Amino acid sequence: MTQSSELAGGEGFTYEGDVAAYYLSTLLAEAYAPGINDRTVVRVSVQQRDFGQPLDDVIVDFEDSNGNPARLSLQVKRSLTISSAKSNEDFRDIIRDSWFTLKNADFRIDIDRYGAAVGTISAAKKRALATLCDLARESVTCDHFDSRFAKGGNASEDSVAVKNDIVSVLV
Incomplete structure (x- = not known):
């Protein structure tokens, strides 16, 4: 199987690192961040598939002023094409893993969010x-x-x- 030149060259990892770094900076600043409204970032983790997180690239935990939690689960892609083509494995994986995240027993409807952080679309x-x-x-x-x-x-x-x-x- 061929490997993306971005991935082989580390570019894919760099973009994922950029996304994680953005959320880490909001953690350090005890600030709000995109994805969950009216809550500040309290924890950021990466590569969590082995710990039951289908969308595993960047997991961001938030809390509101009363300490109520919310979670944002993200898959990170340098670019993404939205189509159901059989060859479009990235989109298919994100949809599948979003579904698994939604169906996870720990997922809080109307509180938690999931999706993709994408550079080009x-x-x-x-x-x-x-x-x-x-x-x-x-x-x-x-x-x-x-x-x-x-x-x-x-x-x-x-x-x-x-x-x-x-x-x-x-x-």
Whole structure:
């Protein structure tokens, strides 16, 4: 199997290190960071797959002013293509591991978050994925979410395409 020149040259590890360093700097500053709102970073760990974290590259623990915890689980990729192509192993792995993270007994619905930290991604796909995530969070039930994609629903064509890519990977 061929190996990415970025990975072989250490570039992939450098980007992952950059992401971890960003969250570590917010830890040292006892500051807020992207991914979880209104909570400060209290712990950062990396490469946690052997400790039950499917999205293992960077794990960031947060707390609010009352000490209530939240966790952000990230897979880090220098670049990512959003598509369900059989050859798109990075996207497929992120979707699979996001699903496993969501289904983990320790995952706190409406508190914890998961996803990918990506350096390069298509702007249109990024926007469609962000919109899809917003629609999911704003939907009260699964039926409410599904109605957004039915005939006459409010989901854009791009969001529908990204949703279909995700569904095809999970099926």
